[in-house]
Amino acid sequence: MTTPVSSSGFFISFEGGDGAGKSTQIELLAEALRQTGREVVITREPGGSPGGEAIRKLLLEGDANKWSPISEALLMYAARADHLERTIEPALKRGAVVITDRFADSTMAYQGLAGDLGEKAVTTLYQLVVAARGPDLTIILDLPVEEGLKRSGATGDAEQRFESKGAAYQEKVRQAFLEIARREPERCAVVSAKDGIADVAGRIREVIQTRFPQLLSR
Known part of the structure; x- marks a missing residue:
């Protein structure tokens, strides 16, 4: 899935x-x-718009087997279409930097590859909904599955449906993200999330300084 810059803003997932x-x-x-004077819009998926947030609750709460992979993917893309139309595209047109917590790669990883829906179906949905409006840069935070489940379990919130699918599924998801990064190295950067917050943040800034130095300049 190639994602050329499609507006005056900048899109990071x-x-x-x-x-x-x-x-x-x-x-x-x-x-x-923001310290460089840029407008920054933080958003998330599923969610990020009124329609997307309504669908988020359906997707992230409840039993692990509540939805099949195809049902999940269709719901994700319904939310994504609203998110793009109402939040992402208007911000990019204003020249803002949009940073989203998850985007289309999550659907490919969770439903397409780990969920066995397959790449073809997810790619078709991507082409219909996203096309050339995808991220200019994707940061993939990589962490061993057991550590990730330990951290996410400590939050205790209600949105634990995907975590409840277990370590084997989560390992498939991890490998799916790494495979996406291998296929699209110009867009994606894998950053280890094992160390402290400041160290991880420093690595992310190094990626941006190397690839898009204009973003962090005044």
């Missing part, structure tokens, strides 16, 4: 398994970007 620390790193990167 964070991906990775549960517990990898995406939310924390997104906040730190957003603050660094």
Whole structure:
């Protein structure tokens, strides 16, 4: 899935398994970007818009087997279409930097590869909904599955449906993200999330300084 720049803004997605620390790193990167005077919009998937947030509850709460992979993917893309239309595209047109906690790579990893729906079906949905409006840069936070499940389990919130699918499924998800990164090295950067928050944040900034130095310049 190729994703050329499609607007005057800049679109960054964070991906990775549960517990990898995406939310924390997104906040730190957003603050660094705001210090350069840029408008930064933080959003998430599923969610990020009124329709997307309504669908989020359906997807993330309840029994692990509540939905089949095809049902999950269709719900994800319904939410994504609303998210793009109402949040992401307007912000990019204003010239903002949009940072999203998950985007289309999560559907490919969780439903397409780990969920056995297959690449073809997910790619078809991607082409219908996203096309050339995907991220300019994707940061994949990589963490061993057991550590990720330990961290995410400590939060105790209700959105634990995917975590409850178990370590074997989560390992498939991890390998799926790494495979996506291998296929699209120009868009994706894998960053180890095993170390402390500051160390991980430093690695992310190094990626941006190397690939898109204009983002962190005043």
